[in-house]
Structure formats: C-alpha cells, structure tokens
Amino acid sequence: MVFGKVAIVGVGLIGGSFGLALKAAKRCGRIVGVGRGVANLELALERGAIDAFETEIGKAVTDADLVLLATPVAQFPQAVASMAKDLMPAALVTDGGSTKRDVVAAARSGLGERCAQFVPAHPIAGAEKSGAGAASADLFRGRKVVLTPLEENAPEKVRVARDVWEALGATTSLMTPEAHDALFAAVSHLPHLLAYALVGEIAGRPDAAQLFGYAAGGFRDFTRIASSHPEMWRDICIANSDRLLAEIAKFSGALRRFEKALQAKDVGQLERLFAEARAARERWLNGEYG
Amino acid sequence: MVFGKVAIVGVGLIGGSFGLALKAAKRCGRIVGVGRGVANLELALERGAIDAFETEIGKAVTDADLVLLATPVAQFPQAVASMAKDLMPAALVTDGGSTKRDVVAAARSGLGERCAQFVPAHPIAGAEKSGAGAASADLFRGRKVVLTPLEENAPEKVRVARDVWEALGATTSLMTPEAHDALFAAVSHLPHLLAYALVGEIAGRPDAAQLFGYAAGGFRDFTRIASSHPEMWRDICIANSDRLLAEIAKFSGALRRFEKALQAKDVGQLERLFAEARAARERWLNGEYG
Incomplete structure (x- = not known):
C-alpha cells in the first residue's frame, strides 16, 4: 500500500x-x-x-x-x-x-x-x-x-x-499491551534504569574522576544505554512504573542471592550463579531462544 | 630490558x-x-x-x-x-x-x-x-x-x-592495593555482578525464552560482561568481597532513589536522575575525567 x-x-x-x-x-x-x-x-x-x-x-x-x-x-x-x-x-x-x-x-x-x-x-x-x-x-x-x-x-x-x-x-x-509492558519492563526498561543508577551513583562521588578514569570497555558497554534520552526514559518509566517496580523487586532479589553468597564466601554458589547466567546468555546469542 | x-x-x-x-x-x-x-x-x-x-x-x-x-x-x-x-x-x-x-x-x-x-x-x-x-x-x-x-x-x-x-x-x-581494590569494585566488579544477576534472574523464569526473544541491542551490550569466565569472576568476587559488598550497598541505595521516584511518580526527579547520569557519561566519553 x-x-x-x-x-x-x-x-x-x-x-x-x-x-x-x-x-x-x-x-x-x-x-x-x-x-x-x-x-x-x-x-x-x-x-x-x-x-x-x-x-x-x-x-x-x-x-x-x-x-x-x-x-x-x-x-x-x-x-x-x-x-x-x-x-x-x-x-x-x-x-x-x-x-x-x-x-x-x-x-x-x-x-x-x-x-x-x-x-x-x-x-x-x-x-x-x-x-x-x-x-x-x-x-x-x-x-x-x-x-x-x-x-x-x-x-x-x-x-x-x-x-x-x-x-x-x-x-x-x-x-496484548499488558504482555508487552511486562516483557519490556524486564528486558529493556529495567536494564536502562540499572545503567543510569550505576553511572549516577559513581558520578556523585568525590572521587568520580578517578573512578571514571579507570573504567574500561566493560563499563562502557554496560552503561551505553545510560546515554539514552532522559525525557524519553522518564516518560517510559512513569508510563510503566508498576511493571518496572515489580522488575526492580525481582532484580533486588537476584542481587541479594549474590550478596548472601559473597557474605558467606560461598564459592560453589557464586560459580554456579555466574556459570548459569553465562550459559543462558550463550544460548541467547546462539539463537536458542528464538 | x-x-x-x-x-x-x-x-x-x-x-x-x-x-x-x-x-x-x-x-x-x-x-x-x-x-x-x-x-x-x-x-x-x-x-x-x-x-x-x-x-x-x-x-x-x-x-x-x-x-x-x-x-x-x-x-x-x-x-x-x-x-x-x-x-x-x-x-x-x-x-x-x-x-x-x-x-x-x-x-x-x-x-x-x-x-x-x-x-x-x-x-x-x-x-x-x-x-x-x-x-x-x-x-x-x-x-x-x-x-x-x-x-x-x-x-x-x-x-x-x-x-x-x-x-x-x-x-x-x-x-596501593587497597585503593586498587576499592576502585575496581566500583567500576568493574560491581557491573559484572549486576550483569550476571540480571541475566540469571531472567533465565530462571518460565517465560525466559520469550523474554530473551525480544531482548535487543541495549540488553546485549548491558550484559556482554556476563559472558566472562565464571571461575575467574568467582575468584575476583571472593577476593574482593568486602569492597564488593560495600559497592552493592551503595548501588542498592541508588536504585532505591529511582524506586522512590517511580513510586511517587516524581517526573522531575526521574528526569533529573536520568539527565545527570547521561551528562556524566558524556563527560567520561569526552575524556573529561582523564
């Protein structure tokens, strides 16, 4: 047409x-x-x-x-x-x-x-x-x-x-709009928010210059999405705030698992958490998730 | 020599x-x-x-x-x-x-x-x-x-x-070794842990396939470091666990600021948080942090 x-x-x-x-x-x-x-x-x-x-x-x-x-x-x-x-x-x-x-x-x-x-x-x-x-x-x-x-x-x-x-x-x-907003809260909106939070937290420290001075390629890629448009992301986060808050809660739970493993110096659990995440990412990159 | x-x-x-x-x-x-x-x-x-x-x-x-x-x-x-x-x-x-x-x-x-x-x-x-x-x-x-x-x-x-x-x-x-470990806990070890936590959390859900299926370039770059070597990162995290735990606490505080702004639907605060983080990242990319 x-x-x-x-x-x-x-x-x-x-x-x-x-x-x-x-x-x-x-x-x-x-x-x-x-x-x-x-x-x-x-x-x-x-x-x-x-x-x-x-x-x-x-x-x-x-x-x-x-x-x-x-x-x-x-x-x-x-x-x-x-x-x-x-x-x-x-x-x-x-x-x-x-x-x-x-x-x-x-x-x-x-x-x-x-x-x-x-x-x-x-x-x-x-x-x-x-x-x-x-x-x-x-x-x-x-x-x-x-x-x-x-x-x-x-x-x-x-x-x-x-x-x-x-x-x-x-x-x-x-x-459906509901399924859409739930899905993208997890795979897009939350990662953006995490990247913004990390960069903002470091930028607010007295030694920010030294910290950024040693940040390397991993940090650059991890935070790339924190260079996105602030007004656009403000609107997305407000429009999807309920689902995004649910994702923050899930992520905080996942972070607590790492925190506990670190506190307990649980070597086996840490390696398992890292290995499972890496394996899942490899499956994704290999197209196994479609 | x-x-x-x-x-x-x-x-x-x-x-x-x-x-x-x-x-x-x-x-x-x-x-x-x-x-x-x-x-x-x-x-x-x-x-x-x-x-x-x-x-x-x-x-x-x-x-x-x-x-x-x-x-x-x-x-x-x-x-x-x-x-x-x-x-x-x-x-x-x-x-x-x-x-x-x-x-x-x-x-x-x-x-x-x-x-x-x-x-x-x-x-x-x-x-x-x-x-x-x-x-x-x-x-x-x-x-x-x-x-x-x-x-x-x-x-x-x-x-x-x-x-x-x-x-x-x-x-x-x-x-000094102390300054080194504190610095890299912030700009390297924590981002790795966050990336692993995000991928692992999503991978553990029943609808992981659909979620990964719609993950795009932002997610790929954000999680690139979650493809790093699990044994190496296990060792790094154990060796630097005290500083890493301190960084997790700081990051969780930053995340809570976003969480509160979302709960309050505080549009101005959200845009400020996003804009400050983006501006800091731009300064970093422009080499202003040396």
Missing part, C-alpha cells in the same frame, strides 16, 4: 527514520513533520526525512493517509486529542512508543470511537542517539516491531499496519 | 596475550607456559604465545628471568608457593590478576622475604572471551596497567616491571 500524504508527529530518531525508510521503500507521497524544535525539523527536512513541516498537529494530519506518533509517550494524550477532529476517517495511525498500555489509553480517550484507526506499535530499534540527525533509513531493517492492536481495530487495519512496518524491513508480531 | 627465559603460569587470554606481545616487542628469548589444560597449552604453542610447556611450576620458573602469574587469583597462593624454591634471586615476578590485596598477601606468604621480587600488576584489558585462543599481541596496546608495588619492592624492580608492561603498549600507573 502506498500512502499519499504521511504525517510524522515528533521527528526524532524513530520519526525521522520512519520517514527516510518509507521514502526508500517508495511507500509514500509527501511527508509532513510536526515537532517542538524548529532546528530539528529543519535538519529532518534537509536530510529528506520530511518534505515540509507544520507547527500544528491538526494541520499536519489534515488529508494524511498515515500518521506516525513518535514523540516521548507522555505527549501522546495531548497529541492524539489535537489530531482527532482533522483525522481522515480512512487514515491509519500508528506509533513508535516504547510502552503500550498508556498508548492504548491515549488512543481511546483522545479518539473515542475512532480509536479503531489507531494500531499501536513498538519498533525494537532504540539507540542511545536521538534527534533527526541520528535517523537512518535502515533503522528498522531486521528489527522486530511489536503491535498491540485494540479490540476496536478491524483485522484489515492491523494487516495494513503490519504491512507498513514490514515495508521498512522489520518483522512484526502481535501481543 | 630483554628477558632470556620467561615463564607464564596460566596461558589464557591474559597469559597468552602477554607471550604474544612480549615476542612481538622482541623483549624475550624463550617462553615456557604452565597450565592445567594440555589442549589449551597446545593451542598456545601453536599460536606462538609460548615455545614449550611444563606441567610443574617449579620446572617452568627454573632459570626464568621473568615470571607472569595469570591464573584465576584463587590459585595464586599455591602457585607462588610452588615457585618459591626454584625462583632465581634476580627474577622479576608480575601478574595479571584483577584484585590486588589478595595477590600481595599471596606474594608475602608464598615468597617470604623474596616477595621483593614480585611487583603486582592489573592490566585493564579484560574481555568476555577466555583461553589462549582469544589471546592477541595487541591486547594491552593503549590499555592501562595498574601496578600496586609492595613496600619490599626496590624502586628499580618497580621500574623494570613498568617497563615490561609499557613494552607491550600499555600505560602504567601506581596505586
């Missing part, structure tokens, strides 16, 4: 890459961007991710056949409400948010019955870089996109939404 | 790389390896990291001008004691252990007065790979090596030890 006019609300890493990839796939006519920062929108224009920009969401979505919401998730309720009256009845709305229960709620409250037009999606294609300058036509290639359809979505609408993301090179799968 | 005969006790990633690098720098004659696994020693021989191997440490260090200890640190007391009677009075001993208070204690108890010959060192050049097969002549190039001299070491001995490591391309610095 080719979309005549496309509106991208929030032209950062995800929104900009969506524009570039959609054009590369020849799946669209004109792309109009909307955003808060004019400098970023001009950069997106210059890079060809959009063809024009508007400052009002209503204007951007007027006559649009496809709308992508790609702002930080806390802005979704207002953004969805702003587009409601101008959205064409046949338009498909999808998004790039990393949480999904809040997005479903925003779709329902902002669009009412027309929430049937909104098929929520989460492209698993984050990066610690942000902004239109970091956008790439290949960002979604080979990546997974999880769609969490509303019961209001017609099957055909879901099919078209999958087709859009697959046209950008992604593979798609379906999940 | 060129060393006629060199003995490498433990020819894994560090020991094998030491041999390859020392040869590349033309700083040695013959290298004799010692180890537990014959297959690994044969691989080291084949790759040119050693010229011969022995199964007894005493035989390997006889007539050696330079000895590198590069087994997991828990084996140091026995290894040092095994070499005591055959060690030449002029020989220099150094090591590649990731903890230093225990290494100093092993040097003193195993060598007595002759501990003056042992200048402990920690090359900051770990990798999640292990064994002679992963060894590389460039492993130490551009890396830091921290030496923690004993008060028994003559300044000249320390100078020669620095020269050895610098000949392999490293930069060297001096620290």
Whole structure:
C-alpha cells in the first residue's frame, strides 16, 4: 500500500527514520513533520526525512493517509486529542512508543470511537542517539516491531499496519499491551534504569574522576544505554512504573542471592550463579531462544 | 630490558596475550607456559604465545628471568608457593590478576622475604572471551596497567616491571592495593555482578525464552560482561568481597532513589536522575575525567 500524504508527529530518531525508510521503500507521497524544535525539523527536512513541516498537529494530519506518533509517550494524550477532529476517517495511525498500555489509553480517550484507526506499535530499534540527525533509513531493517492492536481495530487495519512496518524491513508480531509492558519492563526498561543508577551513583562521588578514569570497555558497554534520552526514559518509566517496580523487586532479589553468597564466601554458589547466567546468555546469542 | 627465559603460569587470554606481545616487542628469548589444560597449552604453542610447556611450576620458573602469574587469583597462593624454591634471586615476578590485596598477601606468604621480587600488576584489558585462543599481541596496546608495588619492592624492580608492561603498549600507573581494590569494585566488579544477576534472574523464569526473544541491542551490550569466565569472576568476587559488598550497598541505595521516584511518580526527579547520569557519561566519553 502506498500512502499519499504521511504525517510524522515528533521527528526524532524513530520519526525521522520512519520517514527516510518509507521514502526508500517508495511507500509514500509527501511527508509532513510536526515537532517542538524548529532546528530539528529543519535538519529532518534537509536530510529528506520530511518534505515540509507544520507547527500544528491538526494541520499536519489534515488529508494524511498515515500518521506516525513518535514523540516521548507522555505527549501522546495531548497529541492524539489535537489530531482527532482533522483525522481522515480512512487514515491509519500508528506509533513508535516504547510502552503500550498508556498508548492504548491515549488512543481511546483522545479518539473515542475512532480509536479503531489507531494500531499501536513498538519498533525494537532504540539507540542511545536521538534527534533527526541520528535517523537512518535502515533503522528498522531486521528489527522486530511489536503491535498491540485494540479490540476496536478491524483485522484489515492491523494487516495494513503490519504491512507498513514490514515495508521498512522489520518483522512484526502481535501481543496484548499488558504482555508487552511486562516483557519490556524486564528486558529493556529495567536494564536502562540499572545503567543510569550505576553511572549516577559513581558520578556523585568525590572521587568520580578517578573512578571514571579507570573504567574500561566493560563499563562502557554496560552503561551505553545510560546515554539514552532522559525525557524519553522518564516518560517510559512513569508510563510503566508498576511493571518496572515489580522488575526492580525481582532484580533486588537476584542481587541479594549474590550478596548472601559473597557474605558467606560461598564459592560453589557464586560459580554456579555466574556459570548459569553465562550459559543462558550463550544460548541467547546462539539463537536458542528464538 | 630483554628477558632470556620467561615463564607464564596460566596461558589464557591474559597469559597468552602477554607471550604474544612480549615476542612481538622482541623483549624475550624463550617462553615456557604452565597450565592445567594440555589442549589449551597446545593451542598456545601453536599460536606462538609460548615455545614449550611444563606441567610443574617449579620446572617452568627454573632459570626464568621473568615470571607472569595469570591464573584465576584463587590459585595464586599455591602457585607462588610452588615457585618459591626454584625462583632465581634476580627474577622479576608480575601478574595479571584483577584484585590486588589478595595477590600481595599471596606474594608475602608464598615468597617470604623474596616477595621483593614480585611487583603486582592489573592490566585493564579484560574481555568476555577466555583461553589462549582469544589471546592477541595487541591486547594491552593503549590499555592501562595498574601496578600496586609492595613496600619490599626496590624502586628499580618497580621500574623494570613498568617497563615490561609499557613494552607491550600499555600505560602504567601506581596505586596501593587497597585503593586498587576499592576502585575496581566500583567500576568493574560491581557491573559484572549486576550483569550476571540480571541475566540469571531472567533465565530462571518460565517465560525466559520469550523474554530473551525480544531482548535487543541495549540488553546485549548491558550484559556482554556476563559472558566472562565464571571461575575467574568467582575468584575476583571472593577476593574482593568486602569492597564488593560495600559497592552493592551503595548501588542498592541508588536504585532505591529511582524506586522512590517511580513510586511517587516524581517526573522531575526521574528526569533529573536520568539527565545527570547521561551528562556524566558524556563527560567520561569526552575524556573529561582523564
């Protein structure tokens, strides 16, 4: 399916890459961007991710056949409400948010019955870089996109939404918003929070300079995700706070097992804990978890 | 300085790389390896990291001008004691252990007065790979090596030890064993433990396959160090358990700050915590911490 006019609300890493990839796939006519920062929108224009920009969401979505919401998730309720009256009845709305229960709620409250037009999606294609300058036509290639359809979505609408993301090179799968948020709290949101916590804790010490001075490649990779966008992660953590708190509790339990083994100097238990974790990671890298 | 005969006790990633690098720098004659696994020693021989191997440490260090200890640190007391009677009075001993208070204690108890010959060192050049097969002549190039001299070491001995490591391309610095162990508990040992704890916790769940199935690049980098050698990390954690437990306590405090902010849905505090951590990491990547 080719979309005549496309509106991208929030032209950062995800929104900009969506524009570039959609054009590369020849799946669209004109792309109009909307955003808060004019400098970023001009950069997106210059890079060809959009063809024009508007400052009002209503204007951007007027006559649009496809709308992508790609702002930080806390802005979704207002953004969805702003587009409601101008959205064409046949338009498909999808998004790039990393949480999904809040997005479903925003779709329902902002669009009412027309929430049937909104098929929520989460492209698993984050990066610690942000902004239109970091956008790439290949960002979604080979990546997974999880769609969490509303019961209001017609099957055909879901099919078209999958087709859009697959046209950008992604593979798609379906999940409930609840399952999605629980899953990503564990494998994405918690690791981000741990990385931020570690870096922040060390940065707050009087001898931070010496500590960072000896931090090496392991530390760099472990904390890479702590260079992600603070506003985006603030919103994700707030939107998914219940599941994230549950994950923190589970992780704290796991950490306590190591703590106890260390206190008891339980050599066998420590080696077992390390070996089991390494073996699981090897199975994952070997694709045994699918 | 060129060393006629060199003995490498433990020819894994560090020991094998030491041999390859020392040869590349033309700083040695013959290298004799010692180890537990014959297959690994044969691989080291084949790759040119050693010229011969022995199964007894005493035989390997006889007539050696330079000895590198590069087994997991828990084996140091026995290894040092095994070499005591055959060690030449002029020989220099150094090591590649990731903890230093225990290494100093092993040097003193195993060598007595002759501990003056042992200048402990920690090359900051770990990798999640292990064994002679992963060894590389460039492993130490551009890396830091921290030496923690004993008060028994003559300044000249320390100078020669620095020269050895610098000949392999490293930069060297001096620290007390206490300062070393405190520092690396924070920037290396704790991150390893956190990565192992996260992977192990997820691997133990009934839905581990689905969770790993959606884990992406951020998770991969965050947990890379959980593919490190379990026996090596068991030994490091036991040797440095007091400092590591102190770091776990500090980290748990940092995690509780995030937990409280999430419970209170304190948007401002969350963004502040994320932004401060990201800014610190950027300063580190920009070399502002030296």
